[in-house]
Amino acid sequence: MASLRDLHVGDEVLAESLPLDPALVDAYLEAVGDTPSMEVAAGARPVPPLAVVALALRQLLGRVELPEGTVHTGQSLRASAAAFVGDELSMRWTVSRASSRADAFFVNLDLLVARAQEPVVEGRVSLAVPGAGA
Amino acid sequence: MTAPVAGQSLPAVERTITAGAVRRYAEASGDHNPIHLDPEVAARSPFGGVVAHGMLLLAYVAQSLEDAFGRSWLERGELQVRFRAPVHLGERVTAGGRVERVEPHPDGGAVVRCSVWCAADGQPPAITGEAIARYRER
Numbered sequence: 001m002a003s004l005r006d007l008h009v010g011d012e013v014l015a016e017s018l019p020l021d022p023a024l025v026d027a028y029l030e031a032v033g034d035t036p037s038m039e040v041a042a043g044a045r046p047v048p049p050l051a052v053v054a055l056a057l058r059q060l061l062g063r064v065e066l067p068e069g070t071v072h073t074g075q076s077l078r079a080s081a082a083a084f085v086g087d088e089l090s091m092r093w094t095v096s097r098a099s100s101r102a103d104a105f106f107v108n109l110d111l112l113v114a115r116a117q118e119p120v121v122e123g124r125v126s127l128a129v130p131g132a133g134a
Numbered sequence: 135m136t137a138p139v140a141g142q143s144l145p146a147v148e149r150t151i152t153a154g155a156v157r158r159y160a161e162a163s164g165d166h167n168p169i170h171l172d173p174e175v176a177a178r179s180p181f182g183g184v185v186a187h188g189m190l191l192l193a194y195v196a197q198s199l200e201d202a203f204g205r206s207w208l209e210r211g212e213l214q215v216r217f218r219a220p221v222h223l224g225e226r227v228t229a230g231g232r233v234e235r236v237e238p239h240p241d242g243g244a245v246v247r248c249s250v251w252c253a254a255d256g257q258p259p260a261i262t263g264e265a266i267a268r269y270r271e272r
Contacts, residue, residue: 024162031162032193033149036200036208046208050196054189058164066167069179072188076214082205130180 003065004107004129011095014063018056018091018113020047025085028054047087049079052121056091056111067129074126080119090114096124105129138202138246138269144231145201147194151186151225151254159190185220186227191252191261192217194229199250202231203267215250215263225254231265243270
């Protein structure tokens with residue numbers, strides 16, 4: 001498993017499918033107390049864009065080790081299309097920042113979630129590892 | 135939501151951060167960092183105790199935006215935030231926001247720029263940021 005400290009700008013950390021499995025989506029929505037009720041497409045249950053990011057992060061955490069003390073310092077997302085329960089999307093995580101300062105190591109991980117090459121959700125996770133600076 | 139105007143508040147989402155809520159989020163998200171789950175480890179951390187996942191708090195902000203903008207949030211929402219302070223178990227948080235600017239969109243409707251936040255009662259904001267949503271008359 002790669003460590004956050006081993007990452008460099010431009011690295012592709014993970015590129016694989018992102019299935020919006022009903023059990024995982026329901027567990028997420030129950031955990032955050034969300035019940036999106038609006039109809040976006042007939043018979044399809046929408047998955048909020050932050051849930052898509054959270055489920056993509058879940059898969060990333062299985063591949064990248066976060067050193068003890070790692071802090072999530074920032075988050076962005078941009079939705080380009082609705083996602084639905086049962087969708088089989090693709091995701092790609094890349095490193096857009098990996099830099100040290102005296103007191104910490106900073107990493108930005110950029111996410112692209114797509115359906116047949118068309119963006120669905122893009123995002124950026126900013127992490128800091130205190131005490132791991134230059 | 136009626137046609138948004140600058141200064142309008144977004145729907146508030148209020149939650150109390152319980153150990154159960156944090157545990158359920160850890161299971162759902164796969165984030166089992168001990169600062170969210172282990173009182174002994176968390177007590178030795180700079181936070182001094184168990185804290186909620188930032189992404190759990192952000193989900194409450196997203197719910198406020200979902201409540202305000204509905205389908206258009208799911209299809210075209212944008213959000214950018216900083217996690218600024220921890221929220222400990224037992225604290226009650228409110229997530230919400232305010233419409234800062236409403237601009238016409240060339241394709242119709244409006245682009246709505248909002249400030250957003252999440253804060254525990256009596257504490258400085260744990261999350262601050264900006265959201266952009268589309269609004270269309272139904």
